[in-house]
Amino acid sequence: MSGLDHYDTISIGSGEAGKYVCWNRSSQGKKTAVIEHKWLGGSCPNIACLPSKNVICSADVVYNSRKYVARGMLKAHGTGVDMSLVRERKREMVKDLIEMHELVFKTSGAELILGHGKLVGDKTVEIELKDGGKRTLTGDNIIICTGSRAKIPDILGLAEAKPLTHIELLELDEVPKHLIILGGGYVGMEFAQAFRRLGAEISVIEQNDTVLRREDEDVSSALVDILKGEGVQFFTSATVSNVSGTSGESVMLMGTKAGKPFSIIGSHLLVAGGRVPNTEDTGLEAAGIELTQSNHVKVNEVLQSNKPGVFAVGDCANSPHFTHIGFDDFRVVSSFLNSQEPLRSTKNRQVPYTLYTDPELAHVGLSEVEAKRAGIQYRLVKLPMAAFLRSRTLDAAEKGFAKALVSANNDTILGFTALGPRAGEMLPVVQLAMSAGLPHTSLSGLIITHPTMCEGLVSLFSAVPAKS
Structure with missing residues (x-):
């Protein structure tokens, strides 16, 4: 050689x-x-990441423009969305x-x-x-x-229907008339809201009894309510057994919902059910x-x-x-x-994430479900997003909340979740305190610029209940 x-x-x-x-x-x-x-x-x-967020941004511009036109703050100019330009x-x-x-x-x-x-x-x-x-x-x-x-489930007729994955969806040059999304996970939720805002009718099909099943119930239900308010339809506890037609023309899904026969017809089908x-x-x-x-x-x-x-x-x-x-x-x-000391590894590393819906969902550390499953005692603090004063300037005070889990035995932060505008930008502040093992008072005692979203962390961690 x-x-x-x-x-x-x-x-x-x-x-x-x-x-x-x-x-x-x-x-x-x-x-x-x-x-x-x-x-x-x-x-x-x-x-994936950056292209989808690019399209989400375009959808947000369309949505907010329509919202402010309806309020009379902007003058209407033109109708519809040119997906080729998006x-x-x-x-x-x-x-x-x-x-x-x-x-x-x-x-x-x-x-x-x-x-x-x-x-x-x-x-x-x-x-x-x-x-x-x-x-x-x-x-x-x-x-x-x-x-x-993308995983294509083994459902009769699904492969023959030529469903979209995120790759093909991001290359569409027209707004789907009715986009059916098979899967209520993170990818499905982002695209459901984005393409609803671009003008499509949206139906989300989820086999479990709730979407975002790994999230706490208060988190998933709050986000579902927000998307429902924008016109997204959800069909949970739904099992698809047969697909016919062709995505991009007409496609029909048949199966059961809560044990009863169920069918739905759409123009396009997106598979968002795992990897x-x-x-x-x-x-x-x-x-x-x-x-x-x-x-x-x-x-x-x-x-x-x-x-x-x-x-x-x-x-x-x-x-x-x-x-x-x-x-x-x-x-x-x-x-x-490079034989570095101490050696870095995947053991016990932080796994923060942000879901880029509007409002964003950001999380790091333990959820309530995970803490209860592991028998970990915690103190819960939760504030509505209106308490984060910056949200009021962003026209987003009525949606969402933030919550944190603090150890019942000491003052370390176990987990943090925020459903609000720019929620992902708040994660590093909390992550740093968690990774350094700092008490929650290290955040409640900070002087943080007003008005910023992170300023709300002072209010959140100041409200932690005292140790019993």
């Missing part, structure tokens, strides 16, 4: 963790290569992000190889090049960063890499597989499916490769 084909680190996939590991190693003078067959930079800048705005952003990634590769020293890579032996990667031909590389360290894809890892056709068996029952790469606390020097990161390793967790996966692997 030619020495020119040997690398310090090779990433199969250019997603968040893989690209950053290689960029970091390259900055240290190591020879690295990133192999990508489709989405440069991974799904986030191309088809799409073009999104495409322009994606184009800029791709150009940014290309520039980083040029300046970082990490080699970008376009093609499909898979393991063909111990730390050996074969690449079917995009422009034809093959290359074979070896590496001291291999990063599996192949991501995940499956992209671990097939990557040569993992040939390399002796173990998988879990869910076909994720089996990894330890530093994201190393059963083969030393072979790591898996992001969705394919079943890390929480967030780009910011992918970035932390990069830090975990780099910590191990």
Whole structure:
């Protein structure tokens, strides 16, 4: 094997963790290569996080314009939404992000190889090049960063109906007349509100008795009420057994709801019912890499597989499916490769998240359901969003609330949830206190700029009940 084909680190996939590991190693003078067959930079800048938030922003502009026209604050001008322009705005952003990634590769020293890579032996990667031909590389360290894809449930007729996933939905050039969303999770809720605001009729089908089933009941019910107020229809405890027609024309779903026959007809169908890892056709068996029952790469606390020097990161390793967790996966692997002390790991790490509905839902730490299930005693403090005075200036005081769980035995913060405008921006303040083990009084005693959303944290944590 030619020495020119040997690398310090090779990433199969250019997603968040893989690209950053290689960029970091390259900055240290190591020879690295990133192999990508489709989405440069991974799904986030191309088809997921940033593109969806771009479209959500456009939907919010449309919604607020209509709201203020109805109030007489704005003069009406034109009707309807030009989805081709919404799409073009999104495409322009994606184009800029791709150009940014290309520039980083040029300046970082990490080699970008376009093609499909898979393991063909111990730390050996074969690449079917995009422009034809093959290359074979070896590496001291291999990063599996192949991501995940939308799960298409095994329902009679569903695949034949050619349902949309988030990828195709973000490429529509027209507003669906009636969009049926199969799945009431986080992706489904974001798109339900956004496309309702763009003018579509929306029906959300959820097999459980509530949407966002991992959230506390007061959180999920409050958000459902908000979306219902905007015209989104919810069908819970609904099981779909048969799908007919074609998404984009006419599609019908049939099954049962609460045990009774149920059917619904729409123009478009979006599947938003979870993810499956992209671990097939990557040569993992040939390399002796173990998988879990869910076909994720089996990894330890530093994201190393059963083969030393072979790591898996992001969705394919079943890390929480967030780009910011992918970035932390990069830090975990780099910590191990760089022999840092103390060694970073995935054990007990914070997993904050934000749902980009309006209002936003932000959370970190324990929920009430999780605390009760684990038998952890806590003190609960909860304030309506109107107590966060900035919300009044944002015309958002009537929706949502914030709550925190504080240990019953000491003053440490166990969890925090906010349903309100810009709620995600409040997370880092609470996270820092939690990660440092600071008492809740460290927040209630802060001097925070008025009026900001974080100012409301002073009121929230000042209201924590005394220890019994």
